[in-house]
Amino acid sequence: MKKYVSILLEIEHKIRKGQYRSGHRLPSIRDAAELYGCSKSTVLRAYAELERKHAIYSIPQSGYYVVENSGDLHHSHVEESVDFTSASPDLNVFPYLDFQHCLNQAIDTYKYDLFTYGDSQGLETLRHTLVSHLADNQVFAEMKRIIVTSGVQQALELLAKMPFPNGKEKVLVEQPSYDIYLRFLEEANIPVCTIARTAAGIDLQELENQFKNASIKFFYTMSRYHNPLGSSYSTENRKAIAALAAKYDVYVVEDDYMADLGVDHSFDPIYAYDQTEHVIYLKSFSKIIFPGLRLGVAVLPEVLLKTFNAYKRYVDTSILSQAALDIYIKNGMYERHKHTICNLYSERIHMLNQAAERYNQTGIIEVSVVTSGVYVQFKLPRTVNLERLVQRLSERRVQVVSGKGFYLKGYRELEKFLRISISRAQPGQIDEGVKTIIEEVRKGNWY
Template identity: 85%
Template sequence: MKKYVSILSDIELKIREGQYKSGHKLPSVRDASELYGCSKSTILRAYAELEKKHAIYSIPQSGYYVVENYGDVRHSHMNDVVDFTSASPDLNVFPYLDFQHCLNQAIDTYKYHLFTYGDSQGLETLRHTLVSHLADNQVFAKMDRIIVTSGVQQALEILAKMSFPNGKEKVLVEQPSYDIYLRFLEEENIPVSTIVRTAAGIDLQELENQFKSGSIKFFYTMSRYHNPLGSSYNAEKRKAIAALAAKYDVYIVEDDYMADLEVDYSFDPIYAYDQTNHVVYLKSFSKIIFPGLRLGVAVLPEVLLKTFQAYKRYVDTSMLSQAALDIYIKNGMYERHKHTICKLYSERIHILNQAVERYNQAGLIEASTVASGVYMQFKLPRTVNMERLVQRLSERKIQVVSGKGFYLTSYREQEKFLRISISRAQPDQIDAGVKSIIEEVVKGNWY
């Protein structure tokens, strides 16, 4: 199965990137089987699937050809803009046809059940499917502890507002951290404490001090592919965080929103090291499929379920979307699409790293060490005027995001940096974009 998925994803990627151009003939079944080192039946299966998706077509006695203009959804006027800002998936790899098929199949399968109020905890068949889906990431949980949410954001907001069994009141957040959540905490006047996180991680002694005496009800963290730093905790830190949570009765809210981009199969989330039910595990499906799906999942310790459900008392996520996602996962489409996305983003991160090495020889930019995911931090000299830098780059048609928004408004020890995202930056744009950023930093005159 994995071989077939890998071949299918590779062919789709080559079509999207123009290696197999519109109207051109694909390798013969025999040539493709030799190329990929597999049987002819595996190639025939992959070609048949691509025909179903209207990506290719066959001509008897001739072979298989790429459908004209397949997958070309980019707007021509945007082609010359380098987008290092977007956190959304690449428009060119949205699984439109696959998901449309799943939506139609969901309506045929579930019929009128999709148009009732349903269960506020989520569609039962989806939650059952999620048990095995989450287990692939070393998140083992019974179905009754899994709640489908309207994106991860809804779960984060409920957790901030609700009481916890430890009787504590403050939310501990890293600085920098997820900007939208920080704005929510500020607007709702949620009591907050902070801890510094750099590309190298956090100070575990400081974390223990906070857990011991800071009245922390939960610590909000992204264990991998941190937004905006792009870095991940090593195994030692993940284990230590779980141990400290148990020792001081502090809960961990682990936002594993990009778990599906993991290329290191030995990576276990903090949840996997939790022996005392102190970790809330959150996962998003928006970053892999498309943001408009607005589906996330929360895995909760049993002691939190009743309170969480009291806040989430209504069905507020589309039953049709849930049913379609259930089918999308069951029929292997999700796994195949995940493989495509992982390969695409890994290649772009590799290009980004190469560009930094090529143009940053003076060392003016300190880039976080990132081998996968979508984000990288470009830490800048203290003398740089961030507003002017962003404006100068915009004039060169390079869109970037200042790190300022990823801190609480009252936080004073801010680093100056750009958050670079490669999710919508095309491979042929990344090198030139990095070169331009470094050129502008070198120019100076920031006073």
């Protein structure tokens, strides 16, 4: 028997026996070669065959994963850890076959484009498609102002580094805020100012003072489904932020990375209230499809286009991925998958809220009011030792994220909290997970 066939059969056996379950990450090519005592090309051949049989799928720069298997459904999740940490989409609803179809169609449709370096602004047909796609979220823009980026993170880094026409130099960030961006700002020595944000919002008077006096280049904010708080700005707050930006010539970088996870169709982004082109709108496609796609979009005021493109300089996003996404949106698959994900996550948030109401009757934990997205803040008493709580929960197989990492270093944490994510928490685990958290907080004994 050929070596690649024996590898293939062993992996199929492990999938059938439940050793490799839906979403399980297979060993890397290098690790598998060492494990099976063969060459990397032999492992690649086995994985390619498994992929062709739709047993596994690959995510660029991430690895190979097991496709959802109906045989997994009878396996109990009781003994598995409750994952309240992951920000990635649920692999069990990954649109593998749909997106594979789009990739194949993209190769046939755009075969000549794949032999060029492309346009640093992004594939023209995708950008044209995005004009109407973004308009569904009340983001109206000409194609020339839409730039495809290697995820939202790339756009955020470029904006922090480049000069702005207002001649100001500081970036205003909420506290708490997106941890990866905060770490970048620190490491790149970008001048920053801070403003406190809670589940209730921000102090608009304080925001105006900073816009007026602190030489703010731009204000970085997540208008809905905030990471890590999970909450969204009220309509009044969004209108006020747009008005203040215009009044004091401060730009707003609106990171609407979870735009597609909303079920509230009355929500309009800050961008929709911008009358003076002071709002930069960012959107990610990783939360609705998969992180390895690494595609985001930036909608820029015309005055920033030349500088942004100069800093971006070269093509850094896969033309094939862009072409596949273009087809995925055009043929309606994106919209259908969006509804699937929205409904799934809304159900899980509802289960979380019900569990919190059931076990938190004394109010020892303050739960943010969230009905969409993936994050919920569990605000804790000040006496709680966060590190000890996370450790104790881990020992009881409940994985959570401390809120401490969502602040700039040296910033005195405004609140002690856990960021709870439901994106990969299985429905049958949520109730028990919430119950365990509340039990451990009540138990005390932090030292």
